[in-house]
Amino acid sequence: MTEELVKRLLSGNEALARGAWEAGVEVASGYPGTPSTEILEFFASMPNVYAEWAPNEKVALDVAVGAAYAGKRALATMKHVGVNVAADSFFYAAMTGMEAGLVIVSADDPSMHSSQNEQDNRNYAKFARIPCLDPADSQEARDMMVRAFEISEEFDTPVLIRPTTRICHTSSLVATGPDRYQTPPPGKYPRNPAKYVMIPANARKRHPLVEERLQKLADFAETSDLNRAEMRSFELGVITSGIAYQYARDVFPDASILKLGMSFPLPQNMIRDFAAKVDKVIVLEELDPFIEEQVLMMGIKLYKPDGWVGGKYPHFKSIFPHNGELNSGIVRSHAIRIGLLPDEPKTQPEVESAPAARVEFPVLLVEELPRRPPALCPGCPHRSTFYILNKLKRPVNGDIGCYTLGVVPPLSAMDTCGCMGASIGVAHGGMMAGDRERHFSVIGDSTFFHTGVQALMNVAYNQSNVITIIMDNRITSMTGQQENPGSGLTLQGKPTNEVDIEALVRSIGIKTVRRVDAYDVDAIESTLREWLKIDEPAVLITDHACALVPDERKKYLPLDIVEEDCNGCTLCFRIGCPAIIRSEKLDEKTRRPLAEINPILCTGCEICSQVCPRDAILFREQVLARQVD
Amino acid sequence: MKNMRFLLVGVGGQGTILASNVLAELGISLGYDVKKAEVHGMSQRGGSVVSHVSWGEKVYSPVIPDGEADILIAFEKLEAIRFVGGVREKGMVLVNDYEITPLSVSSGMDVYPANEKIKASFKLVTDKVYWVRGVEIAKELGNIKAANVVLLGALSKILEMESDPWLKVIEARVPPKFVELNREAFQAGRQAVK
Numbered sequence: 001m002t003e004e005l006v007k008r009l010l011s012g013n014e015a016l017a018r019g020a021w022e023a024g025v026e027v028a029s030g031y032p033g034t035p036s037t038e039i040l041e042f043f044a045s046m047p048n049v050y051a052e053w054a055p056n057e058k059v060a061l062d063v064a065v066g067a068a069y070a071g072k073r074a075l076a077t078m079k080h081v082g083v084n085v086a087a088d089s090f091f092y093a094a095m096t097g098m099e100a101g102l103v104i105v106s107a108d109d110p111s112m113h114s115s116q117n118e119q120d121n122r123n124y125a126k127f128a129r130i131p132c133l134d135p136a137d138s139q140e141a142r143d144m145m146v147r148a149f150e151i152s153e154e155f156d157t158p159v160l161i162r163p164t165t166r167i168c169h170t171s172s173l174v175a176t177g178p179d180r181y182q183t184p185p186p187g188k189y190p191r192n193p194a195k196y197v198m199i200p201a202n203a204r205k206r207h208p209l210v211e212e213r214l215q216k217l218a219d220f221a222e223t224s225d226l227n228r229a230e231m232r233s234f235e236l237g238v239i240t241s242g243i244a245y246q247y248a249r250d251v252f253p254d255a256s257i258l259k260l261g262m263s264f265p266l267p268q269n270m271i272r273d274f275a276a277k278v279d280k281v282i283v284l285e286e287l288d289p290f291i292e293e294q295v296l297m298m299g300i301k302l303y304k305p306d307g308w309v310g311g312k313y314p315h316f317k318s319i320f321p322h323n324g325e326l327n328s329g330i331v332r333s334h335a336i337r338i339g340l341l342p343d344e345p346k347t348q349p350e351v352e353s354a355p356a357a358r359v360e361f362p363v364l365l366v367e368e369l370p371r372r373p374p375a376l377c378p379g380c381p382h383r384s385t386f387y388i389l390n391k392l393k394r395p396v397n398g399d400i401g402c403y404t405l406g407v408v409p410p411l412s413a414m415d416t417c418g419c420m421g422a423s424i425g426v427a428h429g430g431m432m433a434g435d436r437e438r439h440f441s442v443i444g445d446s447t448f449f450h451t452g453v454q455a456l457m458n459v460a461y462n463q464s465n466v467i468t469i470i471m472d473n474r475i476t477s478m479t480g481q482q483e484n485p486g487s488g489l490t491l492q493g494k495p496t497n498e499v500d501i502e503a504l505v506r507s508i509g510i511k512t513v514r515r516v517d518a519y520d521v522d523a524i525e526s527t528l529r530e531w532l533k534i535d536e537p538a539v540l541i542t543d544h545a546c547a548l549v550p551d552e553r554k555k556y557l558p559l560d561i562v563e564e565d566c567n568g569c570t571l572c573f574r575i576g577c578p579a580i581i582r583s584e585k586l587d588e589k590t591r592r593p594l595a596e597i598n599p600i601l602c603t604g605c606e607i608c609s610q611v612c613p614r615d616a617i618l619f620r621e622q623v624l625a626r627q628v629d
Numbered sequence: 630m631k632n633m634r635f636l637l638v639g640v641g642g643q644g645t646i647l648a649s650n651v652l653a654e655l656g657i658s659l660g661y662d663v664k665k666a667e668v669h670g671m672s673q674r675g676g677s678v679v680s681h682v683s684w685g686e687k688v689y690s691p692v693i694p695d696g697e698a699d700i701l702i703a704f705e706k707l708e709a710i711r712f713v714g715g716v717r718e719k720g721m722v723l724v725n726d727y728e729i730t731p732l733s734v735s736s737g738m739d740v741y742p743a744n745e746k747i748k749a750s751f752k753l754v755t756d757k758v759y760w761v762r763g764v765e766i767a768k769e770l771g772n773i774k775a776a777n778v779v780l781l782g783a784l785s786k787i788l789e790m791e792s793d794p795w796l797k798v799i800e801a802r803v804p805p806k807f808v809e810l811n812r813e814a815f816q817a818g819r820q821a822v823k
């Protein structure tokens with residue numbers, strides 16, 4: 001290429017990874033979590049870097065801090081709720097600073113596409129008093145990553161980059177730099193306890209420095225080109241950041257915009273100047289009134305029509321919704337409601353309310369369409385356990401992963417699920433509260449390594465009789481099959497140690513431990529029924545690799561149903577397998593629909609074959625024998 | 630230059646992501662600014678999937694607001710009807726004549742809507758509805774997975790565009806041994822629209 005930079009289509013996550021590489025990051029650690037996962041995967045694929053999956057976000061952040069203490073630029077990646085797990089480390093790193101740049105990416109998930117909450121992690125930056133950068137597209141994701149390292153080193157502070165799902169998973173054109181920053185070779189490992197050992201005496205001296213640093217960062221924000229005023233019409237001024245900037249440009253093309261690339265600390269003078277130049281000023285941001293509150297605290301009057309009751313400050317935003325993602329349509333409709341835009345008649349007919357067509361056909365209402373929620377995949381080794389748990393009718397305390405889908409009908413076998421690692425502790429609490437029913441806790445291998453093992457230690461230590469099922473599919477599956485300490489492979493696919501879950505569980509003091517094949521329905525049922533009769537903690541490890549990993553895919557063999565043997569008893573429908581469908585044929589006697597197998601979806605896991613009371617669903621061996629005939 | 634906004638919907642695993650990648654790359658090769666938005670994670674486990682591809686001189690929002698897509702490309706009929714409200718008045722709908730039974734239907738809780746109802750619902754939004762038997766055509770060509778490329782072929786015809794720029798993008802994205810299959814699938818898709 002000549003002078004022109006290479007422009008390519010990159011997702012926000014790819015751009016963040018590219019930026020980190022260009023910034024000279026040498027060590028990166030993270031825990032998979034949508035929408036952050038691909039950042040580390042892309043970064044790991046680049047030359048001359050070290051990247052790893054850590055067992056949880058706290059470990060990941062400590063690793064990155066450790067590398068930055070050792071003088072190498074370092075990155076930690078996680079989803080928003082991962083920062084909760086890493087928060088302890090987040091706060092000490094904010095106190096100590098580092099020897100080389102440290103950036104933490106928190107990928108937030110407004111609208112909870114794949115999360116249990118939609119917390120706004122800009123609050124964490126304010127909480128720990130470190131800078132927060134808020135990219136608005138992939139180009140900014142790349143650029144801000146490079147800038148974040150400069151800021152981190154100039155001010156001796158960790159920097160939070162906080163993209164959202166629409167930034168992470170939107171691809172747009174990015175000009176990338178050709179060169180990679182070279183970190184100067186690190187000196188001797190710091191022997192500086194006053195800075196790095198946070199005993200109270202040292203910490204008390206660090207805190208004023210953190211406050212001083214924040215003031216310097218606020219001064220920097222005034223002049224940095226991360227923040228810019230785009231002056232157009234003086235009638236309306238919009239203060240915005242992140243993805244909301246794009247909606248502002250779509251909905252208010254003529255408005256002046258104060259685009260804050262740095263959403264903490266805010267440039268007060270810049271905001272005052274901007275507000276003074278325009279007739280009306282509003283704040284447009286997703287989720288919390290993070291900027292809005294601070295702007296109001298500065299005494300700036302934000303636009304509100306006379307008599308407008310929406311937005312009871314200080315708890316709510318004044319104009320735009322607090323919940324969920326925004327989009328141009330939502331921003332436009334709210335702008336119309338408060339008189340910022342003229343009310344245009346909606347040209348789009350509502351599918352739900354078109355009386356003309358309703359005469360001919362009862363037209364479909366979108367709300368009444370069969371839903372298509374995610375479900376456990378065909379061949380999923382978790383299915384058998386939930387089928388049995390459903391039969392046992394005891395409380396099930398669940399956890400975060402694909403297997404949370406055990407809550408979906410017809411399996412319907414989960415009663416609680418709050419966050420990573422919560423299952424076992426919540427079950428233990430229930431037992432200790434004297435709940436009369438025996439509790440099961442259900443947790444995946446990766447979640448067990450993440451924060452489950454400590455809770456199981458508590459069960460063993462304080463002796464409740466919780467029955468824990470560790471669903472060991474050897475991979476972190478929900479986020480797209482990332483390796484974990486039980487996989488025997490690193491992020492780079494290199495063979496490594498595998499955690500022996502059985503030995504680990506025994507070593508923390510659980511005496512009743514059994515490992516069974518996750519596809520073995522009878523073994524799961526008989527074990528759990530046996531354990532319901534004994535009053536002690538027990539751990540069942542259901543063991544089978546995720547059906548989506550390449551080695552398992554090679555074994556797929558669609559099963560078949562002997563139609564004459566099926567009487568439409570519908571038992572196989574209760575395992576909730578997408579590969580089992582209702583046939584249009586009815587059983588002659590019972591008049592119930594027969595079962596049919598979709599050969600495109602069926603993997604041949606044989607859970608349905610085992611459940612079928614009439615042996616109508618063939619086992620793999622029978623299918624193979626038939627093929628030979 | 631005409632701005633275009635494509636809404637692609639289907640069921641996890643149907644190849645909507647490949648199709649949206651092709652549309653995004655094609656937009657770039659035609660000189661547009663392009664944004665492509667999709668959602669990963671839990672929805673990929675057999676749930677509804679949606680991606681948004683926008684071409685324009687300058688694209689701001691990556692998400693197409695309801696009722697503003699120029700064309701809905703649906704890889705499955707039920708998803709087509711679920712998202713038809715995303716299409717602007719007099720926009721277009723390209724629908725794969727293919728049913729993937731959701732669990733709520735196979736377990737007897739819900740009923741899959743009949744074709745007449747689906748058609749009647751489309752009519753409320755637009756008359757420009759194109760049905761293509763993508764899966765059947767791909768099956769005839771020997772690989773059911775090529776159904777998404779059949780749909781892309783149909784789309785190129787609907788948009789009255791030449792094949793070449795599309796094929797160039799598609800061929801750069803598939804392994805060499807599948808180039809011929811995808812070429813055939815694309816042409817079959819073109820012929821499937823009158």
